[in-house]
Amino acid sequence: MHINCHKCQKAFQIKENDLAFYDHVSPVFAGRKYSIPPPINCPHCRQCHRLAFRNQTALFPRTAFPGGEKIFSMYPPSAPFPVMRNEDWFSDRWNALDYGREYSFEKSFMEQLYELHKVVPRYTAINNIRTENCEYCNNASDDKNCYLTFSMSNAEDCLYSESVWGSKDCVESTLTIESELCYDCTNCTRSFRLQSSFNSENCSDSLFLLNCRNCRDCFGCVNLRNKKYCIWNEQKSKEEYELFLRSFDGSSFQTREKYRKEFEDMTHQHPRPHTIMHQVEDCTGNCVLESRNVKNSNFIQHGENLDNCFNLYDKTNDCRDYTFFGRSAELIYDCCTCGNNISRLIFCYTCRNQSSDLFYCISCDGCKNCFGCVGLWKREYCILNKQYTKDEYEKMATRIIEHMRTTKEWGEFFPVRFNPMPYNRSIAYRYYPISEEEAKLKGYSWYEEDIKDFPDAIKASQLPDGLPETDAPITVKSALSGRPFRITTQEIERYRELNVPLPRESYEERMNKRAQKLGSPQLYERTCAKTGKAILTPYPPDSPYIIWDRKEYEDTFQ
Ligand SMILES: [Zn+2]
Numbered sequence: 001m002h003i004n005c006h007k008c009q010k011a012f013q014i015k016e017n018d019l020a021f022y023d024h025v026s027p028v029f030a031g032r033k034y035s036i037p038p039p040i041n042c043p044h045c046r047q048c049h050r051l052a053f054r055n056q057t058a059l060f061p062r063t064a065f066p067g068g069e070k071i072f073s074m075y076p077p078s079a080p081f082p083v084m085r086n087e088d089w090f091s092d093r094w095n096a097l098d099y100g101r102e103y104s105f106e107k108s109f110m111e112q113l114y115e116l117h118k119v120v121p122r123y124t125a126i127n128n129i130r131t132e133n134c135e136y137c138n139n140a141s142d143d144k145n146c147y148l149t150f151s152m153s154n155a156e157d158c159l160y161s162e163s164v165w166g167s168k169d170c171v172e173s174t175l176t177i178e179s180e181l182c183y184d185c186t187n188c189t190r191s192f193r194l195q196s197s198f199n200s201e202n203c204s205d206s207l208f209l210l211n212c213r214n215c216r217d218c219f220g221c222v223n224l225r226n227k228k229y230c231i232w233n234e235q236k237s238k239e240e241y242e243l244f245l246r247s248f249d250g251s252s253f254q255t256r257e258k259y260r261k262e263f264e265d266m267t268h269q270h271p272r273p274h275t276i277m278h279q280v281e282d283c284t285g286n287c288v289l290e291s292r293n294v295k296n297s298n299f300i301q302h303g304e305n306l307d308n309c310f311n312l313y314d315k316t317n318d319c320r321d322y323t324f325f326g327r328s329a330e331l332i333y334d335c336c337t338c339g340n341n342i343s344r345l346i347f348c349y350t351c352r353n354q355s356s357d358l359f360y361c362i363s364c365d366g367c368k369n370c371f372g373c374v375g376l377w378k379r380e381y382c383i384l385n386k387q388y389t390k391d392e393y394e395k396m397a398t399r400i401i402e403h404m405r406t407t408k409e410w411g412e413f414f415p416v417r418f419n420p421m422p423y424n425r426s427i428a429y430r431y432y433p434i435s436e437e438e439a440k441l442k443g444y445s446w447y448e449e450d451i452k453d454f455p456d457a458i459k460a461s462q463l464p465d466g467l468p469e470t471d472a473p474i475t476v477k478s479a480l481s482g483r484p485f486r487i488t489t490q491e492i493e494r495y496r497e498l499n500v501p502l503p504r505e506s507y508e509e510r511m512n513k514r515a516q517k518l519g520s521p522q523l524y525e526r527t528c529a530k531t532g533k534a535i536l537t538p539y540p541p542d543s544p545y546i547i548w549d550r551k552e553y554e555d556t557f558q
Helices: 016-025 045-051 108-117 236-246 255-266 390-406 426-431 436-441 489-498 505-515 550-556
Strands: 002-004 011-013 059-065 072-073 136-142 150-153 160-164 174-177 188-189 192-197 200-201 205-210 216-222 227-229 272-274 277-281 285-295 299-300 304-308 311-314 318-325 335-338 342-346 356-359 369-370 380-383 475-476 482-489 522-527 532-535 546-548
Touching: 016 318, 016 335, 045 311, 045 318, 045 426, 072 285, 150 285, 188 550, 205 255, 216 236, 216 489, 227 236, 227 436, 272 426, 272 550, 285 532, 299 304, 369 390, 380 390, 426 505, 546 550
Parallel strands: 136 150, 150 160, 160 174, 174 188, 188 200, 192 205, 205 216, 216 227, 272 546, 277 285, 285 304, 299 311, 304 318, 311 318, 318 335, 342 356, 356 369, 369 380
Antiparallel strands: 002 011, 059 072, 285 299, 335 342, 475 482, 522 532
């Protein structure tokens, strides 16, 4: 069937297998199935709506509840609910059931859930899954000694990085897997001492590589395989290479910028595959790794039978409209920032850790069979944070679904007023930037640092070209936006070890730039520059690159 999207008005199709999925995840209470209706918004609008709920890289200064202590949290000061320090939240010093209330059939479901949403405390940040010394991190699991890193797992001693897994000592890196001592890398795997490189694998002691495999001691190279001592794709002797490298002042910002531009121009002359896919079967989208039957999805690793999903890792099966983060998840529908051993979560936000059979829940951990609950930990059979018996729960849940059908609330994700994220700090802004005015018209909030809080901030242009003389912290106004950001002593020490210059832009802006190299979730119809075959690619038609069908590319550069 065709439906006109209620948001963008464009027609979209609901296929047989979509209907079968909605039927499959529809809840059964007391032997009767309560069908989830098809969505009223198109897949793109649904994805954008969830992306705006996702805090990927922002930490906000705010006060903790109770006590008023200054903390950094994934929630901005404008969020309507109190935020507790993690150690308080995961303790018996409070009880989320104290906020419980009776469901009223006189008011709408969302109205009542919103009242609860405003008052129940949340934890500071998602950095409590087996992590150590990762206070200024979010969405962290199994990490140690990381600082301002996001969506990381099994990472150690990393700094200013995003989606880095199983890696050590990486700085300024994005989607970097099983690698060490990398700097400014994006989508690099099993690499060592690699800098300013993109989409390369098994490479070491090199700078400025694109789409290279098994290379070492190379500089400014594209599409090379099994090479050593190459500069700008030309074979050199060991001595020539070493002579060149001695003339390269890695700590100079100007020098790096000059080579970065030269390298960027060079990449325009070489073909690149139309999507990033690795060991996939029957998949569409971009950045899909080791997956099967994944459609219309981005940033997926170890996924199976997924559709319209975004950024899911580590065993995610049979899910749709699921935005972040997987790690053993199945039968998840229309959820955002949920994961870690979860199943049958429907219309949920930030629910994690062995949770199952949750409907319209927010920030519930280790919960089962709950409906419209907020901030519960290890509870079962609750509605609006009120405890029921199993029988009472099932009876109430069915009545509430019937009620929600009459108010047209059953079958859609939370409305925008539930979104605590300022639009310009959500991951949606990375891919779909809009003005403050437009964001506010759509009901989103907006966030800017108060420049008065940084009276000692200097302009980025006032930074030394090379490394500073001392390790004293510096506050800088971003060369891109003027946004102030701090460069700490710890950070300067790491840059000194790596012999790289100080950054000129805020860490979030740097992360956004690296992530944009991986392409937006939007795919464009183009043709392969070699064969003319029709392709769907994240590179827009006006991008300067030579795009080849991925299969053609792989056959040529084996
Ligand atoms: Zn739409």
